[in-house]
Amino acid sequence: MSGAGGRVATGLVLAAAALAGLAMLGLPAFYESFLYLIFSWIALATSWSLLSGYAGYFSFGHGAFFGAGMYTTATLTTGLGAPFLATLPVAGAVAALLAAGIGAVVFRVRRLRGELFGLLTLAVGFVLATIVLNTRIDGGPGVYLSAVPLPRLLASPTGTLYLLGLGLAAATLGAAYGIAHSRLGLGLFAIHDDEDAAEGKGVPTFAYKLLAFALSAGLAGVAGGIHAMYVSYVTVGETFSITVPLYVVLMSVLGGARHWLGPAVGATLITASLYAFTGGQQAVLGRAVVALALVVVILVLPEGVVPAGLARWRRWRPRPVPVALASPALVAPPRADAVLACAEVWRAFGGIQALRGVSLRVEPGEIVGLVGPNGSGKTTLINVISGDYAADRGRVTLGAETLTGRPAHDIAGLGVARTYQIPRPFARLTALDNVAVAATFGAAWLTPAEARADARGWLEFTGLGRRAAALPHELNLHERKFLELARALAGRPRVILLDEVLSGLNPAEIASAIRLIQDIRARGVAVLFVEHLIRAVLELCDRVVVLNEGAVIASGSPREAMRAERVVEVYLGKAHVVA
Amino acid sequence: MPSLTLLGQAVVSGLLAGGIYGLLALGLSLSWGLLRLVNLAHFALALLGAYLTYQLGTAWLVPPWLATLLIVPAFFALGLGLHAVFAYFRVTEFTSLLVTFGVAVILESAIQWFWTADYRRYETAYATASLRVGPFFVPTLELLAGLTAAALALVTWAWLRFTYIGKALRACAEDPAMAVAFGVNRRAQAFLLSGVSAAYAGVAGGFIALIATLAPAQIWAWVGVVFAVVIIGGLANPLGALLAGLLIGVSESVTMAVVTPAWAPLVSFSVLILILVLRPDRM
Numbered sequence A: 001m002s003g004a005g006g007r008v009a010t011g012l013v014l015a016a017a018a019l020a021g022l023a024m025l026g027l028p029a030f031y032e033s034f035l036y037l038i039f040s041w042i043a044l045a046t047s048w049s050l051l052s053g054y055a056g057y058f059s060f061g062h063g064a065f066f067g068a069g070m071y072t073t074a075t076l077t078t079g080l081g082a083p084f085l086a087t088l089p090v091a092g093a094v095a096a097l098l099a100a101g102i103g104a105v106v107f108r109v110r111r112l113r114g115e116l117f118g119l120l121t122l123a124v125g126f127v128l129a130t131i132v133l134n135t136r137i138d139g140g141p142g143v144y145l146s147a148v149p150l151p152r153l154l155a156s157p158t159g160t161l162y163l164l165g166l167g168l169a170a171a172t173l174g175a176a177y178g179i180a181h182s183r184l185g186l187g188l189f190a191i192h193d194d195e196d197a198a199e200g201k202g203v204p205t206f207a208y209k210l211l212a213f214a215l216s217a218g219l220a221g222v223a224g225g226i227h228a229m230y231v232s233y234v235t236v237g238e239t240f241s242i243t244v245p246l247y248v249v250l251m252s253v254l255g256g257a258r259h260w261l262g263p264a265v266g267a268t269l270i271t272a273s274l275y276a277f278t279g280g281q282q283a284v285l286g287r288a289v290v291a292l293a294l295v296v297v298i299l300v301l302p303e304g305v306v307p308a309g310l311a312r313w314r315r316w317r318p319r320p321v322p323v324a325l326a327s328p329a330l331v332a333p334p335r336a337d338a339v340l341a342c343a344e345v346w347r348a349f350g351g352i353q354a355l356r357g358v359s360l361r362v363e364p365g366e367i368v369g370l371v372g373p374n375g376s377g378k379t380t381l382i383n384v385i386s387g388d389y390a391a392d393r394g395r396v397t398l399g400a401e402t403l404t405g406r407p408a409h410d411i412a413g414l415g416v417a418r419t420y421q422i423p424r425p426f427a428r429l430t431a432l433d434n435v436a437v438a439a440t441f442g443a444a445w446l447t448p449a450e451a452r453a454d455a456r457g458w459l460e461f462t463g464l465g466r467r468a469a470a471l472p473h474e475l476n477l478h479e480r481k482f483l484e485l486a487r488a489l490a491g492r493p494r495v496i497l498l499d500e501v502l503s504g505l506n507p508a509e510i511a512s513a514i515r516l517i518q519d520i521r522a523r524g525v526a527v528l529f530v531e532h533l534i535r536a537v538l539e540l541c542d543r544v545v546v547l548n549e550g551a552v553i554a555s556g557s558p559r560e561a562m563r564a565e566r567v568v569e570v571y572l573g574k575a576h577v578v579a
Numbered sequence B: 001m002p003s004l005t006l007l008g009q010a011v012v013s014g015l016l017a018g019g020i021y022g023l024l025a026l027g028l029s030l031s032w033g034l035l036r037l038v039n040l041a042h043f044a045l046a047l048l049g050a051y052l053t054y055q056l057g058t059a060w061l062v063p064p065w066l067a068t069l070l071i072v073p074a075f076f077a078l079g080l081g082l083h084a085v086f087a088y089f090r091v092t093e094f095t096s097l098l099v100t101f102g103v104a105v106i107l108e109s110a111i112q113w114f115w116t117a118d119y120r121r122y123e124t125a126y127a128t129a130s131l132r133v134g135p136f137f138v139p140t141l142e143l144l145a146g147l148t149a150a151a152l153a154l155v156t157w158a159w160l161r162f163t164y165i166g167k168a169l170r171a172c173a174e175d176p177a178m179a180v181a182f183g184v185n186r187r188a189q190a191f192l193l194s195g196v197s198a199a200y201a202g203v204a205g206g207f208i209a210l211i212a213t214l215a216p217a218q219i220w221a222w223v224g225v226v227f228a229v230v231i232i233g234g235l236a237n238p239l240g241a242l243l244a245g246l247l248i249g250v251s252e253s254v255t256m257a258v259v260t261p262a263w264a265p266l267v268s269f270s271v272l273i274l275i276l277v278l279r280p281d282r283m
Helices: A001-027 A027-050 A062-079 A084-106 A116-132 A158-178 A181-191 A197-202 A205-231 A243-255 A261-277 A280-300 A304-317 A378-386 A408-413 A431-441 A449-463 A479-492 A507-522 A536-541 A560-564 A563-572 B005-036 B040-060 B063-087 B093-115 B140-162 B164-174 B176-181 B184-211 B218-235 B236-258 B263-276
Strands: A340-349 A354-361 A367-371 A391-398 A416-418 A495-499 A527-532 A543-548 A551-556 B130-133 B135-138
Touching: A001 A158, A027 A062, A027 A158, A027 A205, A027 A243, A027 A261, A062 A084, A062 A116, A062 A205, A062 A243, A084 A116, A084 A205, A116 A431, A116 B218, A116 B263, A158 A205, A158 A261, A158 A304, A181 A197, A181 A431, A181 A449, A197 A205, A197 A408, A205 B140, A243 A261, A243 A280, A243 A304, A243 A449, A243 A527, A243 B093, A261 A280, A261 A304, A280 B093, A340 A378, A340 A527, A340 B218, A354 A527, A354 A551, A367 A378, A367 A536, A378 A408, A378 A416, A378 A495, A378 A527, A408 A431, A416 A479, A431 A449, A431 A479, A431 B005, A449 A479, A479 A495, A479 B263, A507 A527, A507 A536, A536 A560, A543 A560, A543 A563, A551 A563, A560 A563, B005 B140, B005 B164, B005 B184, B005 B218, B005 B236, B040 B063, B040 B093, B040 B184, B040 B218, B063 B093, B063 B184, B093 B218, B130 B140, B135 B140, B140 B164, B140 B184, B140 B236, B164 B176, B164 B184, B176 B184, B176 B263, B218 B263, B236 B263
Parallel strands: A367 A527, A367 A543, A416 A495, A495 A527
Antiparallel strands: A340 A354, A340 A391, A543 A551, B130 B135
């Protein structure tokens, strides 16, 4: 991985140096201006994709952050006489702070996902435009920057702006590449596919979204600061028009918003083709053609040009899959020094009391079965332990740590892993990367490169070694269930919560799953095993806890608990003796 | 502090402006709530309807009511056509936002191509007519628009609630696979709803032509406010959309009267953000 990273970094630096050298030799001003525009759009589109492409939160407010940067530079240079270059970091900071403020409010709303976020960010542009227009920041007539001195990096002013644009575009692309291959990037990709599952695997989703949003807005702010100088006359109408959000979305989607290079390719294609339509009615036609391109591309190539091209290329030259360094089953066993304990846990949904004071303990190396009829609260208990739901009352502890009240990613980090009854893999990540997410963020906390090597081991352990490069939709149910197990194990848990891992499997698959769970127990992990299949419960569990209507009605050794009168009654009904 | 009469007049104007918001929000709320399609092109359709009414009226002297009668079935067909594209390419909730964004820009460009970016005003004899109720003036056209919005909202609500098709549509929104298993013809109903939603845009367009000054960029001026109305009103809730439209209309118009007109655009978003923060489960 680092080899590829080094090559990309060298490539970027060489390309930037070559383009900078071109300017030093003296390009005609027309080309400098034209290329500056391309660089500016590359920076904008690429920065947009950091949140919107990687994490899937489409923002229609990128123009607002761009505009915030423009007006910051315009105000500071004309109002306070600040030197132009010094205003650029401030422009970025103002935009980043604005985004962080918005994010801190909207990302807290748990149900506020994709499309609603898009509309709210669209509103941000209108709100900002209204504020700027009605206060001393602009007040109506616009701001002239023609008197602001431009530092002479190169002989001509266009050359200087060209260099600044080039620098920003290269820095943004570098950031996009770096993030795509880092822990942050892996977390954002996971958020894109299934945010709740990502949080459950230990991704600090709130912090990551906020960070990506602030970074994305900050880079747009710097681009705006430079652009204020380029246009030298800043107006509300032009700055906050729909053009920036429209083009940024189009460029990224056209190129491929999930690939670090995609938005840059899209930006270059669109800026160049827009240049063909300039002036009067032609501009109207140009806009229509660009919009039509957007519609067609989204309908035909929803993933974008770059990923589609890469997929074609890979069919010719398949990429080697990383090899496992060692079987992780043999490396550092999970820490097994803690007991999972629930004490008097209550939870209601509206009027339905799902859990009524449930208490149970799971010791390291022990398998405790949790059984009960449908709707008895088994999955709710798992959700409370893993932090997906908050408990109304009661405490869940792991060793000395209290789990209740912590966010789910924190609980995952402490070593609690779960599987989902219906597998919830990250749909656009390969099986290998699905497991790597858990190894990167769970209690294991490996670097993404280590995590991939580790993930291979877990895939081997669960018998999925040959499916590493497959996408989840290419796996069958049994493989997806085992992928859930591999993801749970890769976090190096101290406690593992298995929610009906056997349902829907055939007898041979069940037998291999049972062997797997015994293996897991042998490594000192505490297992809470929710299952309807009583044969497996009897075979595997050291103890059984029976739930009915949210309360524990029996517990003890499997045979004992299952024979308790209340349990038989719940499962089979009361015996009525006919006299 | 303005006088009570001025404030009362602001409330009246707000209610009437809110009727148009409600009318625009109605079709949007239906397609988003029941088909999971976020249709930005809805605004462009409404404006296209307005320009067509204007064109028919000024160039061929077709009266606005007749123009609306012509436009509504045409837009119904247009809605079917758009939906055919969405259905063919299996557009999801998310991509619908992008695709319809593109469609809206194409329509905007088309409008600008034919009618230029200049402001257009459809002058009619009754454009300035108004009723006098006590101390307040009630413009007749806007009253008619408000009443139409209320009637359509009520009819749509009853349609969703009491008819088989309405119930089937709601069932499809809840759980498409299950509804289909119970014999609901989801495809046909999605087409019907898209057609109805586009027809509503046509109705709104007719009133916009008579009440407002037309410019192509007007499409984007509505987006923020009307989406705020849709979200506040609750998805697929016709009466909610109407009431939210009135709420936003009144708060905007009171802000204009009490503070200053320039700050009015902030109102709807402040209300929206407030509601999202206080009642996050509104969706």
